[in-house]
Amino acid sequence: MANYKSIVAYDGTEFQGFQRQAAGLRTVQGVLELALREVGWQGSSLKAAGRTDAGVHARGQVIAYELTWRHDPEQLTQALNANLPSDVAVSETEVARDDFHPRFSAQSRRYSYRVLLQPIRDPLRERYAWRIWPEPELERLAAAAVCLIGSHDFVAFGRAPIPGGHTVRQVSQAEWRKEVEKLTFEIEANAFLYNMVRRLVAGMLEVGAGKVDLGDFIALLDNPDQRWEGRIAAPQGLCLEAVNYQEEPPS
Amino acid sequence: MANYKSIVAYDGTEFQGFQRQAAGLRTVQGVLELALREVGWQGSSLKAAGRTDAGVHARGQVIAYELTWRHDPEQLTQALNANLPSDVAVSETEVARDDFHPRFSAQSRRYSYRVLLQPIRDPLRERYAWRIWPEPELERLAAAAVCLIGSHDFVAFGRAPIPGGHTVRQVSQAEWRKEVEKLTFEIEANAFLYNMVRRLVAGMLEVGAGKVDLGDFIALLDNPDQRWEGRIAAPQGLCLEAVNYQEEPPS
Numbered sequence: 001m002a003n004y005k006s007i008v009a010y011d012g013t014e015f016q017g018f019q020r021q022a023a024g025l026r027t028v029q030g031v032l033e034l035a036l037r038e039v040g041w042q043g044s045s046l047k048a049a050g051r052t053d054a055g056v057h058a059r060g061q062v063i064a065y066e067l068t069w070r071h072d073p074e075q076l077t078q079a080l081n082a083n084l085p086s087d088v089a090v091s092e093t094e095v096a097r098d099d100f101h102p103r104f105s106a107q108s109r110r111y112s113y114r115v116l117l118q119p120i121r122d123p124l125r126e127r128y129a130w131r132i133w134p135e136p137e138l139e140r141l142a143a144a145a146v147c148l149i150g151s152h153d154f155v156a157f158g159r160a161p162i163p164g165g166h167t168v169r170q171v172s173q174a175e176w177r178k179e180v181e182k183l184t185f186e187i188e189a190n191a192f193l194y195n196m197v198r199r200l201v202a203g204m205l206e207v208g209a210g211k212v213d214l215g216d217f218i219a220l221l222d223n224p225d226q227r228w229e230g231r232i233a234a235p236q237g238l239c240l241e242a243v244n245y246q247e248e249p250p251s
Numbered sequence: 252m253a254n255y256k257s258i259v260a261y262d263g264t265e266f267q268g269f270q271r272q273a274a275g276l277r278t279v280q281g282v283l284e285l286a287l288r289e290v291g292w293q294g295s296s297l298k299a300a301g302r303t304d305a306g307v308h309a310r311g312q313v314i315a316y317e318l319t320w321r322h323d324p325e326q327l328t329q330a331l332n333a334n335l336p337s338d339v340a341v342s343e344t345e346v347a348r349d350d351f352h353p354r355f356s357a358q359s360r361r362y363s364y365r366v367l368l369q370p371i372r373d374p375l376r377e378r379y380a381w382r383i384w385p386e387p388e389l390e391r392l393a394a395a396a397v398c399l400i401g402s403h404d405f406v407a408f409g410r411a412p413i414p415g416g417h418t419v420r421q422v423s424q425a426e427w428r429k430e431v432e433k434l435t436f437e438i439e440a441n442a443f444l445y446n447m448v449r450r451l452v453a454g455m456l457e458v459g460a461g462k463v464d465l466g467d468f469i470a471l472l473d474n475p476d477q478r479w480e481g482r483i484a485a486p487q488g489l490c491l492e493a494v495n496y497q498e499e500p501p502s
Contacts, residue, residue: 011374057375081372089372121332121340123262124308124379124490239375 001068004076005096008032008061011087013127013236017054018061020045028052028088032063035083039076041067049102049243050109053195055235057128060110060242062102102243108172108190110241113201113233115183129182130237136208138183141176144204145185147218148174156220156227157200158193167193167224176204186241201233252319255327256347259283259312262338264378264487268305269312271296279303279339283314286334290327292318300353300494301360304446306486308379311361311493313353353494359423359441361492364452364484366434380433381488387459389434392427395455396436398469399425407471408451408479409444418444418475427455437492452484 010028020029033046049062069076073093080090099105114129116122122131148171155167173188185201203220206212212230220226261279271280284297300313320327324344331341350356365380367373373382399422406418424439436452454471457463463481471477 009374011378059375077371084372086372086377087374089374091371091373120328120342121335121337122342123260123338123340124310126337127262127378128375 001066003064003096003098003100004067004069004073005062005064005094005100005102006077006080006090007092008063009059009089009091010057010061011127012052012055012057014087015054017056018048018050018052018058028058028061031085031088032080035080036065036067038083039067039069039079041065047102049106050192050240052238052240053235056238056240057236058240061240062106062243064096064100064102100245105245106191106243107246108188108244109192110173110186110188110244111192111197112239112241113185113187113197113237114239115185115201115205115237117181117183127236128239130234132205134209136183136205137210138176138178138208140210140214141183141185141204141208143214144207144217145174145176145187147214147221148187148200153222153224154193154196154200155224157203158196160193169193169196195232197238198233198235199228199230201237202231203228205233206230252317254315254347254349254351255318255320255324255344256313256315256351256353257328257331257341257344259314260310260340260342261308261312262378263303263306263308265338266305268303268307269299269309270302279309279312282336282339283331286331287316287318289334290318290320290330292316298353300357301443301491303489303491304486307489307491308487309491312491313357313494315347315351315353351496356496357442357494358497359439359495360443361424361437361439361495362443362448363490363492364436364438364448364488365490366436366452366456366488368432368434378487379490381485383456385460387434387456388461389427389429389459391461391465392434392436392455392459394465395458395468396425396427396438398465398472399438399451404473404475405444405447405451406475407477408454409447411444420444420447446483448489449484449486450479450481452488453482454479456484457481 015028016025018028020027043065046063046065077090077093116125116129116131117135119133151170153168160167169189171189177184203217207214207217266279267276269279271278294316297314297316328341328344367376367380367382368386369382370384402421404419411418421441428435454468458465458468
């Protein structure tokens with residue numbers, strides 16, 4: 001029996017989020033656990049790096065599970081994929097240290113948020129992006145993003161995973177990139193509050209549209225007495241890109 | 252009453268093709284006609300440029316329909332989109348000449364075919380691409396594509412829309428483009444035979460993989476006694492990008 005680590009990608013559209021829920025609700029954890037059972041897994045609950053919401057995608061979700069497997073990890077990837085539906089796939093599997101936990105061992109997480117800039121609906125692109133119009137001003141978006149970098153109390157933009165938990169997070173990267181008819185926001189932090197990225201994105205887009213002053217947006221940081229009261233960015237623009245771990249020492 | 256022309260985009264995944272069929276089968280034509288009824292259309296059948304197959308996408312399908320509409324065409328686009336499901340959208344509407352027919356007036360059509368080059372399934376990209384592995388050789392793909400340009404009898408790669416119909420088509424552009432983990436084939440011709448692009452793509456990929464000789468592939472062109480007996484490329488890689496019409500003379 002070993003502790004395995006797998007990287008998982010999924011299209012979140014048809015899922016009620018990552019976390020297993022009541023019977024009848026289709027969740028990513030639920031279909032992953034079904035596939036694990038097919039290869040002999042007998043655990044009660046897999047461990048995961050992050051609990052993405054309904055409709056949120058992932059390219060780099062990380063899970064761990066204890067399993068007796070006689071072949072190499074690459075064959076385990078293939079066996080799991082053979083048992084997974086087309087909207088979930090394992091991209092990589094390896095044996096992890098016994099004490100590896102995808103959430104508690106993580107050093108940082110990286111999310112992307114995609115915005116489609118078009119006045120009219122686009123069925124071929126709105127599955128993985130949030131469409132807004134008119135275009136926000138890129139300079140204002142960039143200015144708002146820069147202010148997020150560093151250590152801040154983000155309580156105004158989300159809630160802690162545990163009631164009353166710590167709400168300070170360390171953001172190492174936050175930037176907007178513009179391409180044709182498209183904006184991508186990338187953010188990396190040691191961890192995130194619940195719904196934090198989608199609230200920050202909505203807030204920055206309001207700043208970019210000139211509807212909220214940059215100063216008012218910044219005043220929400222490190223301010224336990226205020227809340228972002230505006231809308232929350234749509235789930236389908238968000239993607240958990242990667243979870244980073246410290247290099248494991250050779251065992 | 253005027254003859255309206257609309258450009259339509261759709262995600263073909265959840266449709267049994269473009270053309271209306273027996274009740275109970277979800278088709279693009281079916282949902283478009285339902286939306287047209289909502290704005291007062293009383294015709295029996297809309298006209299379309301091409302009948303894409305089940306699972307095939309479109310960014311530039313063209314339809315025409317006769318309608319009495321008191322507002323401007325832009326508002327018609329909006330009214331139709333308000334009545335269409337999320338996987339179909341009208342991107343543009345204009346008043347056309349009375350004798351405009353999206354199929355018979357078309358000068359040329361352009362299709363793209365997207366190939367994903369990856370050994371492992373990818374839920375976030377396989378909706379709009381066909382995954383193959385290992386990578387085919389780009390030089391061989393390019394050589395095969397060049398041979399398609401010009402006027403050829405493509406009977407070995409498809410059948411005419413009408414039994415016994417003409418099978419010569421004039422290809423003006425055919426090329427492969429390589430990006431990271433991705434290949435895109437673009438082809439433009441005056442018209443296409445049924446399933447022609449998907450059979451050509453499958454054939455070129457076999458040439459690229461070294462499984463079929465370039466000479467044997469070329470020998471299928473202008474050869475009424477042979478048929479491409481290999482597989483047909485998956486529908487989700489194909490997209491009807493645009494239909495081109497002669498500039499209309501000022502009326």
